[in-house]
Structures are given as structure tokens and as C-alpha cells.
Amino acid sequence: MGKKSQVDMLEHSKAKVELLKMYLVRYLNILSLTRFFTTIRIYDLFCGEGRYPNGGKGSPLVILDAVKSSLPVNEKSAAPSKFVCHFNDAKPEKAAKAEEAVTNEKYGFPEHLVKVRFTHEEYASIAPRVIDDIEASRDTRAFVFIDPYGYKHVSVNDIWQLLETGKAEVLLFLPISFMYRFGERATPDPLDKLLNDLIPSDARQFRDERDFIQKLKRGFEKKYGSDTFVEPFMIQKDAGTVYALFFFTRNELGMEKMLDVKWQIDKERGEGWTYEKRSLSNQLSMEFEPPPNPYAEAVWAYIQAGERTNSDMYLFTLDQRHLPKHTVEVLEHLQEDKLIVVEGPDGKPARRGAFYLNYKDHKGKVPDAKRITIRKV
Numbered sequence: 001m002g003k004k005s006q007v008d009m010l011e012h013s014k015a016k017v018e019l020l021k022m023y024l025v026r027y028l029n030i031l032s033l034t035r036f037f038t039t040i041r042i043y044d045l046f047c048g049e050g051r052y053p054n055g056g057k058g059s060p061l062v063i064l065d066a067v068k069s070s071l072p073v074n075e076k077s078a079a080p081s082k083f084v085c086h087f088n089d090a091k092p093e094k095a096a097k098a099e100e101a102v103t104n105e106k107y108g109f110p111e112h113l114v115k116v117r118f119t120h121e122e123y124a125s126i127a128p129r130v131i132d133d134i135e136a137s138r139d140t141r142a143f144v145f146i147d148p149y150g151y152k153h154v155s156v157n158d159i160w161q162l163l164e165t166g167k168a169e170v171l172l173f174l175p176i177s178f179m180y181r182f183g184e185r186a187t188p189d190p191l192d193k194l195l196n197d198l199i200p201s202d203a204r205q206f207r208d209e210r211d212f213i214q215k216l217k218r219g220f221e222k223k224y225g226s227d228t229f230v231e232p233f234m235i236q237k238d239a240g241t242v243y244a245l246f247f248f249t250r251n252e253l254g255m256e257k258m259l260d261v262k263w264q265i266d267k268e269r270g271e272g273w274t275y276e277k278r279s280l281s282n283q284l285s286m287e288f289e290p291p292p293n294p295y296a297e298a299v300w301a302y303i304q305a306g307e308r309t310n311s312d313m314y315l316f317t318l319d320q321r322h323l324p325k326h327t328v329e330v331l332e333h334l335q336e337d338k339l340i341v342v343e344g345p346d347g348k349p350a351r352r353g354a355f356y357l358n359y360k361d362h363k364g365k366v367p368d369a370k371r372i373t374i375r376k377v
């Protein structure tokens with residue numbers, strides 16, 4: 001690897017482990033609080049050396065930092081979850097280095113709560129066992145990080161099997177530029193196999209890397225079915241070096257937390273969306289009509305098309321890749337403008353500004369879960 005590509009790789013790795021960390025910190029904190037799961041299993045199947053040559057933390061340290069940060073909450077819970085963290089790298093010397101890096105961190109985890117394992121196996125031999133382990137363990141949530149150097153070991157079927165356990169989230173790192181360059185032409189075998197699984201050969205024309213990522217996303221969605229969320233996150237420094245993290249889950253709460261992270265990192269998109277701007281500029285100039293806020297329009301159209309429960313609105317929000325707080329903001333405006341009625345199960349008006357757009361009320365598993373309906377006036 002030349003100097004420039006080494007520096008590029010380090011930059012991309014930084015973004016990659018940052019997203020991994022932000023997600024895990026949020027998600028593990030929430031899982032620690034739920035009583036349904038007794039074990040949280042985290043697998044890093046291409047774990048590398050634990051630290052990058054520049055001293056930056058690699059995925060094993062980032063994962064264990066996230067586990068550590070969730071322990072205070074976890075230990076206070078009525079039924080603390082146990083963590084099983086499994087790090088694997090085909091190269092024995094890399095797995096050994098990762099173990100050494102972890103030892104040097106002196107985490108001091110309580111043994112009854114956190115178990116850490118290192119193995120050095122080929123992905124192809126360890127993957128079926130990981131799937132079986134997750135399948136067989138009860139009251140478990142699992143997170144599987146798949147971060148090979150290339151695309152050779154990426155198996156659409158393995159990810160499908162992990163999702164089929166109904167207990168796993170998967171995060172996959174893909175070198176988009178390398179794949180994209182070959183994508184339209186005769187391709188190396190493993191890439192051809194991957195693309196055959198996802199994009200029909202007559203649809204293999206791509207405008208750019210972004211378009212390629214979207215087509216991969218649609219391919220995964222088609223393969224895994226409508227109950228699977230597939231969320232790509234593009235990492236790009238300049239044209240020609242694009243990577244992407246693909247997140248897969250069938251769990252709404254997992255998806256909500258990933259969107260939370262995306263909106264936090266993708267400040268432009270997050271800040272670009274605000275209902276306030278519209279009314280503010282209306283106040284400043286009567287002539288100037290700013291473009292309508294597309295998300296607010298979409299929420300309004302969804303309500304106009306039929307009566308919706310808070311659960312419907314929660315799922316709609318995730319499908320639109322937004323956060324509950326965004327939808328709440330729109331609903332508040334619609335309520336203020338007297339365009340909607342919001343009622344509780346008894347048919348009486350619900351408390352003003354209470355929309356209950358969250359996972360718990362959506363699932364309705366807790367005894368005090370709230371149910372409201374929203375319809376246009």
C-alpha cells in the first residue's frame with residue numbers, strides 16, 4: 001500500500017470506528033436497561049490488531065470501550081445483562097496483538113458480567129458456528145461486525161441467516177470504490193458472485209458511487225424482505241475513495257438508534273431539516289416563499305391518507321429515515337394549526353403535544369403502553 005492510500009485507509013477507519021462506537025454506546029445503554037435480554041453477544045469477526053499503526057483504537061478497543069460505558073447503567077438494572085465479546089482474525093499474530101492491546105487497556109471487567117474471547121479462524125469456518133450460537137441462545141441480542149479488507153468474504157446468505165435468528169444486528173464495511181470500478185465490467189469472481197446476488201446484470205449501470213450504494217441497498221432489501229431495515233452510511237474523503245457501512249436489522253429500536261447516530265454525524269442533513277426555518281423566513285419576508293419542507297409534507301400526506309396510531313407514526317418515521325423528534329415537531333405544528341385531532345383509546349382528546357412516538361409504546365409490551373390515534377380534522 002502506498003503512503004497516500006495508507007493515510008486514506010486510516011481516515012476511513014477513523015470514520016468507521018467512530019460510527020461503530022457511537023452506535024454501540026447508544027444501543028448497549030438501552031439494552032442494558034431492558035429486562036428481556038440476559039445476554040448481549042458482540043462478534044467482531046475480522047478484528048485486526050486492536051490498534052492502528054498510528055495508535056488509533058481499532059474495533060476491539062472501540063467495542064470494549066462501549067461495553068465499559070454501559071456497565072454503570074447495567075449494574076444498576078434489576079437483572080444486569082451479561083456481555084460476551086468474541087474477537088476473531090484469521091491471522092494468529094493479529095488476534096494475539098488484539099488480545100495484547102485489550103490486556104494493555106486494563107478494563108478490569110467483572111468476570112460474571114463480561115466475557116472476552118479471542119480466536120484465529122477463517123471467517124468461512126467460524127461464521128456457521130456464530131449463527132448457530134446466536135440461534136441457540138435464549139434471551140439474547142447479538143451484534144455482528146463484518147469488516148474484511150475487501151468484499152471476498154462477504155456472504156449475502158450469512159447476513160440473511162443472522163437476521164433470520166431474529167436476534168441480530170449486522171454492520172458490514174464495504175470498499176465501494178473498488179467494487180464500483182469493476183461493477184459494470186467483467187468482474188473478479190467473488191465480486192461477481194456478490195453482485196449476482198444483489199443486482200441483476202441488466203441493471204448494472206451506475207451513475208456514480210452513490211447510485212451504486214443505493215442499488216446495493218435495494219438489492220439487500222429485496223433479498224431480505226420488507227421487515228429488514230437496510231441502512232447504508234457513506235464514508236467519502238474524495239471522489240474515487242468511497243467506503244460504506246451497511247447496517248442491517250429487523251429491530252425497530254436498533255434502527256432508531258442507528259438513525260440517531262446518522263443524524264448526529266450527518267450534521268448537514270440533520271440541521272438542513274427544520275420546520276422552524278420555514279415559519280421564520282415567512283415572518284421575515286412575506287414575498288419569499290421558501291421551498292416546502294419535504295418531510296413535513298410527507299407526514300401530512302400520510303395522515304391525510306388515513307387515520308394513524310402512534311405505532312403507525314413511529315414505523316413511518318423510521319421508514320422515512322427520520323427520528324421521532326422530527327415527526328413530533330411536525331405533529332405539534334399540525335396540532336397548533338388545528339389540522340389534526342389526537343385521541344386516546346377512550347375517544348377523548350389526548351394531552352396536547354403527547355404523541356408517544358417511541359419503541360416501547362409502539363411495541364405495546366409494557367402494561368402502561370400508550371395508544372393514541374391521529375387523524376385529519
Ligand SMILES: C[S@@+](CC[C@H](N)C(=O)[O-])C[C@H]1O[C@@H](n2cnc3c(N)ncnc32)[C@H](O)[C@@H]1O
Nearest residue numbers: 046047048058059089090091122123147148149
Ligand atoms: C480491515 S481489517 C480489520 C480492522 C478492524 N476491524 C478495525 O476496525 O480495527 C481486516 C482483518 O481481517 C483479517 N482477515 C482477512 N481474511 C480473513 C478471513 N478469511 N477470516 C477472518 N479474518 C480475516 C485480516 O487479517 C485483517 O486483520
